[in-house]
Amino acid sequence: xxxxxxxxxxxxxxxxxxxxxxxxxxxxxxxxxxxxxxxxxxxxxxxxxxxxxxxxxxxxxxxxxxxxxxxxxxxxxxxxxxxxxxxxxxxxxxxxxxxxxxxxxxxxxxxxxxxxxxxxxxxxxxxxxxxxxxxxxxxxxxxxxxxxxxxxxxxxxxxxxxxxxxxxxxxxxxxxxxxxxxxxxxxxxxxxxxxxxxxxxxxxxxxxxxxxxxxxxxxxxxxxxxxxxxxxxxxxxxxxxxx
Amino acid sequence: xxxxxxxxxxxxxxxxxxxxxxxxxxxxxxxxxxxxxxxxxxxxxxxxxxxxxxxxxxxxxxxxxxxxxxxxxxxxxxxxxxxxxxxxxxxxxxxxxxxxxxxxxxxxxxxxxxxxxxxxxxxxxxxxxxxxxxxxxxxxxxxxxxxxxxxxxxxxxxxxxxxxxxxxxxxxxxxxxxxxxxxxxxxxxxxxxxxxxxxxxxxxxxxxxxxxxxxxxxxxxxxxxxxxxxxx
Numbered sequence: 001x002x003x004x005x006x007x008x009x010x011x012x013x014x015x016x017x018x019x020x021x022x023x024x025x026x027x028x029x030x031x032x033x034x035x036x037x038x039x040x041x042x043x044x045x046x047x048x049x050x051x052x053x054x055x056x057x058x059x060x061x062x063x064x065x066x067x068x069x070x071x072x073x074x075x076x077x078x079x080x081x082x083x084x085x086x087x088x089x090x091x092x093x094x095x096x097x098x099x100x101x102x103x104x105x106x107x108x109x110x111x112x113x114x115x116x117x118x119x120x121x122x123x124x125x126x127x128x129x130x131x132x133x134x135x136x137x138x139x140x141x142x143x144x145x146x147x148x149x150x151x152x153x154x155x156x157x158x159x160x161x162x163x164x165x166x167x168x169x170x171x172x173x174x175x176x177x178x179x180x181x182x183x184x185x186x187x188x189x190x191x192x193x194x195x196x197x198x199x200x201x202x203x204x205x206x207x208x209x210x211x212x213x214x215x216x217x218x219x220x221x222x223x224x225x226x227x228x229x230x231x232x233x234x235x236x237x238x239x240x241x242x243x
Numbered sequence: 244x245x246x247x248x249x250x251x252x253x254x255x256x257x258x259x260x261x262x263x264x265x266x267x268x269x270x271x272x273x274x275x276x277x278x279x280x281x282x283x284x285x286x287x288x289x290x291x292x293x294x295x296x297x298x299x300x301x302x303x304x305x306x307x308x309x310x311x312x313x314x315x316x317x318x319x320x321x322x323x324x325x326x327x328x329x330x331x332x333x334x335x336x337x338x339x340x341x342x343x344x345x346x347x348x349x350x351x352x353x354x355x356x357x358x359x360x361x362x363x364x365x366x367x368x369x370x371x372x373x374x375x376x377x378x379x380x381x382x383x384x385x386x387x388x389x390x391x392x393x394x395x396x397x398x399x400x401x402x403x404x405x406x407x408x409x410x411x412x413x414x415x416x417x418x419x420x421x422x423x424x425x426x427x428x429x430x431x432x433x434x435x436x437x438x439x440x441x442x443x444x445x446x447x448x449x450x451x452x453x454x455x456x457x458x459x460x461x462x463x464x465x466x467x468x469x470x471x472x473x474x475x
Contacts, residue, residue: 022346025343025346026344028343030344032340033329033332033336033340036331036332036336037329037331037332041331096329099330100326100329100330101323101325101326102327102328104291104293104321104327106344107292108292108319108321108327109341109344109345110313110345110346111344242294243288243295
């Protein structure tokens with residue numbers, strides 16, 4: 001090991017500041033880090049995908065339904081699958097930060113701590129969307145239901161944003177606890193009820209061909225939910241991760 | 244550089260730090276000794292802005308904590324007994340990630356410098372989870388000095404290292420100390436603390452019970468002092 005004094009004997013860095021550029025760079029760094037680690041390990045997406053595929057397979061065999069009834073239950077089956085698979089991803093995403101003390105490493109960075117929240121939330125959203133993009137065609141084939149409708153895709157996007165916004169915040173709380181694997185679903189699902197209800201109703205509306213006037217209140221509810229919980233997370237994340 | 248007065252920290256009803264006073268001048272290397280449960284890690288976590296004090300005054304690099312925590316974090320490098328590194332990223336990727344988080348300029352050159360300093364340049368593309376404990380700890384030091392902080396906090400950095408890895412770590416610590424950095428290191432190893440540090444403070448039951456220059460005491464005298472002030 002060849003230590004060189006001039007390497008350590010230099011002025012402190014002063015570039016990292018509270019500027020918007022530094023804030024956005026930190027968010028991008030966290031997203032890049034999560035994607036790079038997942039690209040290498042494939043643990044998180046792998047676990048979510050296998051779980052989601054098993055759930056829709058089990059439902060497929062358990063519910064021997066005619067084509068009309070299949071369309072009616074599709075939105076419920078889809079959102080149950082996404083919600084349960086999502087908790088696996090959220091737990092794993094925060095467990096990575098707890099291993100080797102990495103969460104402390106993030107908290108020590110001279111950036112606004114909400115950048116950590118947004119970086120993690122965007123990473124989790126990305127993983128969730130990848131899983132959904134694979135599960136949707138699989139579901140379409142197994143249930144013989146056309147899921148490739150722009151309205152439904154929009155609802156899934158809105159629902160996934162709300163899910164990861166709340167899920168990332170609560171996973172950050174749960175990761176501090178010894179019983180984090182059990183704690184996250186217990187904390188998460190009650191808070192998700194309005195979002196899941198609206199997502200199921202709006203998805204069902206598009207699948208059953210309802211009028212937009214009937215679907216719009218549910219979409220508006222989802223938009224309001226997303227905005228409110230992103231704002232809440234922005235305000236409380238610093239307190240959630242503090243010792 | 245670091246000034247702490249009447250610091251109190253409790254976890255629930257249990258007091259961990261009970262009116263601790265502590266001071267470090269610029270460029271000083273202070274070793275903090277104490278038995279398990281004395282409050283060393285808690286104290287270091289407060290200095291590192293990872294934990295809030297209940298009462299008392301903490302000033303680091305002229306900034307008050309916890310109010311000016313972000314300004315303090317820019318001046319700090321922290322090495323704990325955990326490496327704070329991602330196992331599924333390579334050594335180089337870990338340093339690149341932290342460079343972005345700290346806004347390090349000319350980052351490719353800086354990553355090269357740091358990897359050479361900690362002797363891991365040949366293993367730069369290997370995953371951290373494939374590293375030995377000693378190599379992880381050296382990379383953790385690299386991570387801590389990446390943004391050229393002027394204060395370094397080490398929380399029992401020798402934990403779990405074999406003789407060779409500990410000697411390598413000592414070499415890096417000496418290098419950092421001679422570069423004029425302010426260093427606070429917690430340890431259980433009295434002779435190592437005496438060898439590396441300018442001053443040894445002994446923390447017992449949440450307060451500093453002794454503070455001695457290592458020039459004034461040899462390791463045997465220091466061991467006796469440690470026993471006398473930490474005796475139950």
